[in-house]
Amino acid sequence: MSNTSPQPQGSASADLPQELTDRVAERVVTARLALERQTRGTRRRAPRGSENASAVDAKTAAEQRETQSLKKVFREMGVSYRRYRSQTGGPVTPGLKDAAYRFRADPSLGSLVAVAAYLDELDLLS
Numbered sequence: 001m002s003n004t005s006p007q008p009q010g011s012a013s014a015d016l017p018q019e020l021t022d023r024v025a026e027r028v029v030t031a032r033l034a035l036e037r038q039t040r041g042t043r044r045r046a047p048r049g050s051e052n053a054s055a056v057d058a059k060t061a062a063e064q065r066e067t068q069s070l071k072k073v074f075r076e077m078g079v080s081y082r083r084y085r086s087q088t089g090g091p092v093t094p095g096l097k098d099a100a101y102r103f104r105a106d107p108s109l110g111s112l113v114a115v116a117a118y119l120d121e122l123d124l125l126s
Contacts, residue, residue: 025109027076028073028112032068096119100115103115
């Protein structure tokens with residue numbers, strides 16, 4: 001019986017199919033747009049004379065939105081996977097737990113794509 005895990009431990013996200021990366025990136029952009037719509041009416045104005053501080057705050061806010069978007073997509077994938085497991089009663093997919101731990105430790109598009117590769121194998125990203 002062959003072990004066909006989508007990503008062996010330690011391999012880079014560059015090894016994953018570009019099409020999968022594009023699909024995950026599209027989900028992250030959609031999540032970011034939804035977050036921006038939610039927060040659009042709640043932005044505070046910066047006091048006058050704080051242009052440098054507001055530039056740093058804008059970068060920090062953009063980084064926070066990116067991380068929030070990645071985590072939102074990760075949670076959505078988790079819901080799909082838990083639903084799948086409850087329906088099939090099967091064991092945890094080998095390697096998926098490690099990929100999820102890596103994402104939680106360092107949320108990035110690459111680590112999210114590594115998680116998505118396992119779910120794509122199970123046809124859960126449709």
